[in-house]
Amino acid sequence: MNYIRNFCIIAHIDHGKSTLADRLLEFTNTISRKEKKNQLLDSMDIERERGITIKSHPIQMEYSYNEKKYILNLIDTPGHVDFSYEVSRSISACEGALLIIDATQSIQSQTISNLYLALSKDLTIIPIINKIDLPNSNIELVKNDIIELLGCNKDDIICTSAKKGIGIKNILDSIISRIPAPKGDIKLPLQAIIFDSIYNPFRGVQTYFRIKNGTLKTGQKIKFMSTNNVYNVEEIGIFKLKNLKKKILNAGNVGYLIAGIKNPSEVKVGDTLTEVKNPAKKPIGGFKEVKPMLFAGIYPIENEKYKELRIAIEKLHLNDSSLSFTPETSYALGTGFRCGFLGMLHMEIIKERLEREYNIDVITTLPNVHYNAYLKKSSKNPLLINNPYDLPDKNQLEKIEEPYIKAYIITIAQYIGGIMQLCIEKRGVIKNQSYITNNRVELIFELPLSEIIFDFYDKLKTISKGYASFDYTHLEYRKSDMVKIDILINGKIVDALSTLVHIKNSFSIGKKICNNLSKIIPKQQFEIPIQAAIGKKIISRETIRSLRKNVISKCYGGDVTRKRKLLEKQKKGKKKMRTIGFVDIPQSAFISILKLKI
Known part of the structure; x- marks a missing residue:
């Protein structure tokens, strides 16, 4: 174990994490010239295009230092706040972390958030300034920011350019000299933490683990301590570019496991693995169930593709257990699924993968968070509401609770006023304000989750001219005055457009939705009223005027009563059409509501 180093990379989005990983693999000759490509550990096209890591990819490198060969296990981490739980589990499988900070952008909120996670696990932090080759880099300023943040010495900071391969040897030497070897005892019962898993269609679930104690x-025969499910180990191995089989792995090692597990939901990230004959007394701490925080309906544009959509979502679920789905039927959209996501990015990725990988065009309904609804009859056990249409009538409700978050915003001092105003408009309460450096401020707010899922991040970037960064953690559920807005088109409720909002925003949101729909829904031969309602009370209305034929154009003379009869006949016909007519709602109507600036 003295010759093993387990480490991860902490970085804000676009600070060069994937590029640095590529250079480390090249420098240690882990990959050949033929295998070289940008973002090697990012296997999906979406990851490459967006420049983020969605699914973590561990890999093992070998490096000689002072004429001794060391094993370096890089446990890569996802690069977005939606996947923060996976980041925390990857961090718990390491002894050290490379803290990468962009020389042009300095410290960002996600950097701080993941740094605190690493420090809470007593990881050794190696600060690295990346992109020093760029003309607008400010190395001295960033160094001072890091020293204020970590309390380290100037000599501890490594300057590098991952793109040009500058400073890579210094990083590898520091990993060995500064990060401690893993601690553990081979003689103790098996105790391994699961930090990720993927689904292999031929062999079942492939589990990624780090052994704390014992031997595998x-x-x-092994069991998972949270579920007590027992399995027989078929194959174990280590991570290279292609997995390498091994017969035995000891404490301190990182590897994969295949045990004929067919259901991905049985393998939970953060769970502890132990043996059946001589089990560990207690699991490794920190495990929790990952629960979806955002819900939206996904429907095929062509109803006959429902079966294909079901198969596609089931396949995506095999490789992403955090995606949940249940069938649902909508009056407006037909048959589809109510899906649960970790956040807006997670939802966008799933939608994009359905369209790219499975060639299915889908409509997503207005996303909403998970609410707790307490009924007057049974006020102890709440109803879990993830579809606004399922909310009971107001006279049956005791109260509604909505999820709150703690938001961490780092910005330059001159933009504090605008950011505070934005957060207060979003029902936020400031909890703390502190200067990280002379000019960089961290603001901590408590905000309702429902207020940040749409346009909050875009507005934050606009107000701060791109300088502010944002991260958050979940707090708890709190009582709130939420109301359901129903949208009626031609007198019929369109369930897919229903939404839950705070009462103070209900009138403005109802008006905006009606206004948007009136511009998008095409005219018919009859007048179409578009209404927003809370219960039986109409709070807003727009009217789409009918297409009108000039029925009196052929009347060149005669009595005026002849013209009136023709107009009355037309009026009766339009009234009848409005009763039996059907309004076709285009896909753009749902997209316009998704993009609604609330």
């Missing part, structure tokens, strides 16, 4: 062998 092929043929061994």
